[in-house]
Amino acid sequence: MAGHHSIDYTSITAPYKELCMKGKGLGHLKNARGLSIEPVTGMIYVVEGGNTRIQVFSPEGSHQFILHPKFAKWGRVDLWGICINDGIVYVSDYQGGRIFLYTLDGDIITVFAKGFTTNKKMIIKMQQPMGIAINQKGDIYVCEFGANCILILENDSNNHIQTFHYQSPLSIVLRKDGSFIGSKGNLIYGKKTSAIESNQMIYEGIWATLCWFGDFDSNGNIFMSDMKGHQILIYETSSGRPTLLHIIKMTFVGSPMGIAVDRNGRIICVTDSKLHFFKGNTKAISMYS
Numbered sequence: 001m002a003g004h005h006s007i008d009y010t011s012i013t014a015p016y017k018e019l020c021m022k023g024k025g026l027g028h029l030k031n032a033r034g035l036s037i038e039p040v041t042g043m044i045y046v047v048e049g050g051n052t053r054i055q056v057f058s059p060e061g062s063h064q065f066i067l068h069p070k071f072a073k074w075g076r077v078d079l080w081g082i083c084i085n086d087g088i089v090y091v092s093d094y095q096g097g098r099i100f101l102y103t104l105d106g107d108i109i110t111v112f113a114k115g116f117t118t119n120k121k122m123i124i125k126m127q128q129p130m131g132i133a134i135n136q137k138g139d140i141y142v143c144e145f146g147a148n149c150i151l152i153l154e155n156d157s158n159n160h161i162q163t164f165h166y167q168s169p170l171s172i173v174l175r176k177d178g179s180f181i182g183s184k185g186n187l188i189y190g191k192k193t194s195a196i197e198s199n200q201m202i203y204e205g206i207w208a209t210l211c212w213f214g215d216f217d218s219n220g221n222i223f224m225s226d227m228k229g230h231q232i233l234i235y236e237t238s239s240g241r242p243t244l245l246h247i248i249k250m251t252f253v254g255s256p257m258g259i260a261v262d263r264n265g266r267i268i269c270v271t272d273s274k275l276h277f278f279k280g281n282t283k284a285i286s287m288y289s
Contacts, residue, residue, distance in 0.1 A: 006219060007265040007280040009234050010246045013278040017270075019061040019252040022273035024051055027063035033083035034091075034132075034213065035258025037102065042262060047091060048268055054082065054091065054106075059262065061275055067106040074098070074111075081143070081171070081213075082258070086136035089183070092129040092142065092275045099129060099142060099153075112140075112153065131171035131182070131213065141180065143169040160266065173214045173222075181222055183211035217261040221245065223254035225269060232256055232269060232278075248278065 016042040021030045030050030037044055038151030042059035045067070052069040069090065077094030088109065089102040098113040113126060138155035150164040150172060172182040198257055211233070220241055222235040229249045235242035250256055254271030261267055267278040 007282060008219070009221070009267075011279040011281045012246065012267070014248075014251065015278050017061065017277040019057075019275045019277075020273060026188065027055070027057075028068065029055065029270070029273045029275075031272055033080050034266065035260050035270045036082045036084045036089075037260045037262050037268070038084045039263075042181065044260075044268060044275070045082055045084060045089065046258065046275070047082045049079055052056070052077055052079060052080070057275065061277065062125045067102065067104075076080075079129050081132040083134050085138065088199070090132050090140065092132045094128050094130060094145070097126045097133065099126070099140065103233050110193055124192050130171050131169065133172045133180070135174050135178065136176065141172050141174060143172050143182065145148045145169060171211065171213045173216055175216060175220070181214060181216070183214065183224065189242060212256075214260050215260045216262070216266060221259055223259055225259040227255040228258065232259065232267065 034047040044057040061205035080094040081092040101109040140153040152161040214224040233246040
């Protein structure tokens, strides 16, 4: 009987492909930030802070179209994080304190922008949302940098569910088991959201330089873009607490920002004006080992 395959990420030293250039035209990027992969089509959605838009690329990186919603009515908009779930694009507006919800074609669905009453009867106003993620129920996790917390909002009603208090959270990635990985400055942390009453931590105190964005692969490995360290950090989690597996040093101009791992195990990362594609060596694993 055949075994299955895994990816050897420790073999990665450089991207195998780089695309895009700085500018305002089609396929050009300026001050790129968040990045997300649409799970069904594999399309790559990139948030541009400099051009205030979202560009869409094919899985191989060819430009498809610009998701360019009409932001004029909202005043100053500072796009940051992005997440795609069930045909809906969620984008955080750092400057305006809002979460925009769009269709995959760019039609606006709704906007979340208000204060929330926590279970401790505290009023939290969305101020500077950054990282954003969606769980399997459709609940929205927002890294509220300005309010020093992670907000959990009910998808269909924008109702506040829960708040985790962290100092200046930047990014968040959810696992299927309900736990999450995030970063706050130079610290990577994890929490079991299923253990709400005990507020149980998975781990806390894994130091990096300055991690803005992150993702998981299908095996639970953690991928973090370390902007200040100019590198991508890869952690494996088979033993429970993450262990540093590999560091990809960025030898090109620009610091890593948005990062995602597709269903084939490729790492896709964006810097200010380029898309970078990485892939490790595929290795077979015997089902009897």
